[in-house]
Amino acid sequence: MSKPVKEFHQYLAGASNSHVSHEEYLKAPAVAFLKYTVEAKSSIDLCTRYFPKKQDGDYSKDSFDSLQHLITASLPTIMGHFETYQRYLFAGIFDLSVLLNDFDTTKFFKAVSDKTNIEMDWVRLSAHRGIGASAPASASNQRGESPCRGLT
Numbered sequence: 001m002s003k004p005v006k007e008f009h010q011y012l013a014g015a016s017n018s019h020v021s022h023e024e025y026l027k028a029p030a031v032a033f034l035k036y037t038v039e040a041k042s043s044i045d046l047c048t049r050y051f052p053k054k055q056d057g058d059y060s061k062d063s064f065d066s067l068q069h070l071i072t073a074s075l076p077t078i079m080g081h082f083e084t085y086q087r088y089l090f091a092g093i094f095d096l097s098v099l100l101n102d103f104d105t106t107k108f109f110k111a112v113s114d115k116t117n118i119e120m121d122w123v124r125l126s127a128h129r130g131i132g133a134s135a136p137a138s139a140s141n142q143r144g145e146s147p148c149r150g151l152t
Contacts, residue, residue, distance in 0.1 A: 020081070025088040033085035040074050098130035 020039075024032040047070060051063035059067065097103045109122040 022084075022088075025084055026092070029085045029088040029092065032088075033081055036081045037078055040078060044070055044074065094125075095129055 020032050020036040024035070044067070047067060051066060052060050053063065054060055058064075097105075097108075105122070105126045109126075112118065113122075
């Protein structure tokens with residue numbers, strides 16, 4: 001007797017509490033990235049403990065293949081989270097640079113332009129500093145307003 005055929009939606013897992021959100025990256029980019037990497041490693045460790053093994057303790061062919069797929073799939077995901085970490089870290093530092101008395105945006109943009117191929121309106125970008133984009137608990141957000149109101 002064969003197993004009953006499941007519908008596609010029956011294979012989907014529900015949401016979990018371990019998801020690292022953009023809100024967490026806004027608050028603390030390094031903590032969010034580390035949280036994700038630790039959770040990814042814990043997931044792989046859980047699989048290594050419970051996947052079937054042969055009598056001699058080695059993984060069965062199917063278990064070994066499955067672990068290889070999981071580990072290989074984790075690398076691009078971790079790389080994507082690292083890029084997210086870098087973006088939020090830069091955005092947070094740049095946003096808060098408005099609080100530095102001797103921060104010279106002209107020197108900063110010249111240094112960035114000399115080392116990258118990025119083309120953007122740096123003056124317009126710097127006009128958005130200090131509006132609370134990197135601080136979700138800013139005064140405008142506490143009142144339920146968008147931190148970008150009036151900028152469009």
